[in-house]
Amino acid sequence: MNLEDLNLAALVAVPAVAAIACRLRPASAVPFTGAGLLAGALFLAILPVDREAGGAGLTLAVSGFGKGALWLSMFGVGLAVLAVNPRPGADGAIAWSAQLLATVVVAARSPLPLLAVLLVLAVLLPRLEPDHDLGLAWSRRISAGAALAAAALTVTAAPHLPVSEHATAVLLVIGFMVLLGAMPFGVGLREWLMHARARLAILAATCLVPALVTALVNSLGALSQLHLAAPAGLVIAAFGALTLLVGALGQLGAAGWRGLAADGVIADLGLVLVGVGALDISGLQGASLALLVMALARPFLYLLEEMAMSGAWAWMGAGAALFTAAGLPPTVGFAARLLVLGSAFHLHPLLAVAVVVGVVIEVFASARLLLRLGIPLVGPGPRTGVVPVAVAVALLALVAGLAPGGVLTYVWNLG
Numbered sequence: 001m002n003l004e005d006l007n008l009a010a011l012v013a014v015p016a017v018a019a020i021a022c023r024l025r026p027a028s029a030v031p032f033t034g035a036g037l038l039a040g041a042l043f044l045a046i047l048p049v050d051r052e053a054g055g056a057g058l059t060l061a062v063s064g065f066g067k068g069a070l071w072l073s074m075f076g077v078g079l080a081v082l083a084v085n086p087r088p089g090a091d092g093a094i095a096w097s098a099q100l101l102a103t104v105v106v107a108a109r110s111p112l113p114l115l116a117v118l119l120v121l122a123v124l125l126p127r128l129e130p131d132h133d134l135g136l137a138w139s140r141r142i143s144a145g146a147a148l149a150a151a152a153l154t155v156t157a158a159p160h161l162p163v164s165e166h167a168t169a170v171l172l173v174i175g176f177m178v179l180l181g182a183m184p185f186g187v188g189l190r191e192w193l194m195h196a197r198a199r200l201a202i203l204a205a206t207c208l209v210p211a212l213v214t215a216l217v218n219s220l221g222a223l224s225q226l227h228l229a230a231p232a233g234l235v236i237a238a239f240g241a242l243t244l245l246v247g248a249l250g251q252l253g254a255a256g257w258r259g260l261a262a263d264g265v266i267a268d269l270g271l272v273l274v275g276v277g278a279l280d281i282s283g284l285q286g287a288s289l290a291l292l293v294m295a296l297a298r299p300f301l302y303l304l305e306e307m308a309m310s311g312a313w314a315w316m317g318a319g320a321a322l323f324t325a326a327g328l329p330p331t332v333g334f335a336a337r338l339l340v341l342g343s344a345f346h347l348h349p350l351l352a353v354a355v356v357v358g359v360v361i362e363v364f365a366s367a368r369l370l371l372r373l374g375i376p377l378v379g380p381g382p383r384t385g386v387v388p389v390a391v392a393v394a395l396l397a398l399v400a401g402l403a404p405g406g407v408l409t410y411v412w413n414l415g
Contacts, residue, residue, distance in 0.1 A: 005053040008060055008107065011043045011070075015077075015100035022081075022092030029092035033081040036096065040074055049413050052109065059109040064413025065217050066106040068288050069210035071411055072295040073102040076206025079299050080199040083389050091199055094128065098203045102211035111150040111157070114215060118146035118179070121208070125192075134196050137188030138181070145179025148172075149219070156222040169228040173235050176216045180209070182273060183243040186266060190250075193262035198302040201258075205265045206295045213272055213291065220279065233279040237347050240273025241354035248358040251365035260369055261301035264325050267362060268294040271340050274355060278343030281414065285404075286339030288412045292400060293333045297325040300393050317390025324397040326366040327359050332400035332407070 018036035022029040044067060052061040062070070080095040101121050108114040122143040125135030152172035155162060181189030193201050216236075223229040247267030254260040268290050275287030300321040320331065327333035337359055345352040400407045408414045 004048055004051045007043055007047050008051070008053050008062065011040065011047060011062075012060075012100065012103050012107070014040045014043065015096045015103060019093045019096035019100060022096060023090070026090070026092070030082060033077065033092055033095070037074055037078055040070075040099075044070055044074070058113055060104075060107040060113070061109050062107050063214070063218065065284060065288065066214045068412035068414075069106050069214045069291065070103060072210050072291060073099050073207040075295055076203055076299065079206070079303075079389065080202050083303060094200070095203060095207075097124075098207040102207040105208075105211040106214045108215070109218065111153040114153075115146050115150035118142055122146070128200055129196055132195060134192050138192045139188070141178050141181065141185055141188045145175050145177070145185075148175030149179055149215075151175070153219060153222055156225055165226045165228060169223060169226050169232050172219060172222060173232050176219065177236070177239050180212050180216065180269065180273070181266075182239040182269065183246045183266070186243065186246075186269075190262060190266055193265050194259065198258070198305070201262070202299040202302055205261075205298050209265070209269060209294065210291045213269075213276065213287070217276060217284070217287075220276075229279055233277040234347055235277070237274045237277030237344065237351055240270045240275075240277055241344070241351050241358075242270070243267070243273060244270025244358040245354060245361075246270075248361035248365065251362060252368070254365065254369055256373065257301045257304040257369075260325075260366065261298045264301070264362070265294055265298050267358060268298070270358065271336065271355070274344050274347075274351060275340045278347055280343060280346070282339050283343035285408050285412075285414050286336055286341075286343055288408060288414055289332055289336035289400070289404060290340060292396075292407070293324055293327075293336055296393055296397050296400075297321040297333070300389060301325070303389065317393050320390075320394035320397045322366050322370060324393075324401075326363045328363070330401045331397045332404060333397070335401055335404040 014036055018032055021032045025032070047062055047067065049064045049067065050061050052059050054060050077095045077099050081092050101117055104113060104117045108117065122139040125139040125142070126133065127135070129135055148171055152168050152175055155168050178185045189204070192204060196204070220229065223232045244267050247263045247265070247270055250263030250266065251260050254263060271290040272287040275283040275285075275290060277283070300317050304318060324331040324333040327337040337355070341352055341355050344355045
């Protein structure tokens with residue numbers, strides 16, 4: 001085993017060790033998480049792109065798109081454990097387990113490990129919120145989507161296709177749309193985002209959804225092998241446009257910050273799928289920045305309802321989150337929408353129209369809720385965790401918006 005293989009193994013081992021440590025020593029969950037984040041960041045930074053390890057149906061490799069998704073998942077773990085954490089041991093173990101699952105999903109280049117880890121995820125979801133059965137609908141869709149996608153990927157790897165190429169491509173696309181929670185298959189994901197504890201919803205948006213999108217991106221090679229990449233990409237983008245419109249319209253009815261965040265994740269997923277469906281570098285860049293918007297803006301909106309915030313920090317963090325979520329300049333949300341819009345126009349003008357309509361509705365919905373609720377002022381016992389969260393959201397949203405090329409080059413390896 002060479003150094004690169006050891007690096008990839010360490011990237012998988014760090015969240016596993018951190019999850020066990022948080023569970024066994026709950027009082028030390030915060031320092032364990034800090035050490036795990038530092039170690040994970042080091043291993044991820046020096047990990048070579050597309051370096052394959054393993055074999056015999058257990059091949060692992062992390063693409064440039066996957067590296068970006070793992071950076072986002074580590075950011076989500078930090079938020080879930082360090083920002084607001086009434087149960088350090090349990091929440092730390094859950095967060096690091098989500099990071100472990102995300103790492104395997106991102107790195108899996110064979111149907112077997114991908115199917116195995118997704119079925120484990122489907123089994124665990126209902127146990128995280130047993131009182132509400134929130135994970136049941138999402139769990140079923142993950143199981144069904146994983147089975148369909150894994151079956152299609154297995155068929156494409158066979159020397160002779162047992163079914164037609166068109167049937168295999170349809171199976172693959174539908175499988176991933178069900179797995180990702182694209183509309184009209186996204187009811188279970190939306191219920192989870194709306195009603196699960198904020199820390200679990202944040203982990204879904206920052207760890208699991210970007211990882212699942214990476215699995216879709218990794219599967220694009222199978223579509224090319226079937227010589228049906230272009231029509232399949234158009235179908236993926238059409239699902240994305242529908243998902244964007246449903247998420248944007250859902251934000252119009254949001255009664256609070258959580259509703260805006262939950263339906264915003266659905267809308268962001270729609271943008272991501274439109275970018276991925278374009279099957280070009282601009283589309284992947286737009287999808288990458290849309291995932292960054294999902295990880296930056298939506299969690300802070302969740303935390304608005306859980307944290308007691310001072311007015312100044314709330315104005316800065318929530319303002320940056322709202323501007324980013326709505327896609328207003330000079331935030332990264334604006335850059336993401338420009339790239340996705342350009343790719344959508346090249347695919348089909350109707351897709352571009354759908355993207356524009358969805359973005360306009362999102363701006364209106366954000367402004368409407370802000371006028372209704374306002375920014376929270378001083379609350380009882382403000383948590384100190386809001387300060388670094390607000391600073392991180394504001395700085396990252398602004399820097400990534402002003403220099404998206406640098407983010408795409410050095411974070412996503414897609415420059």
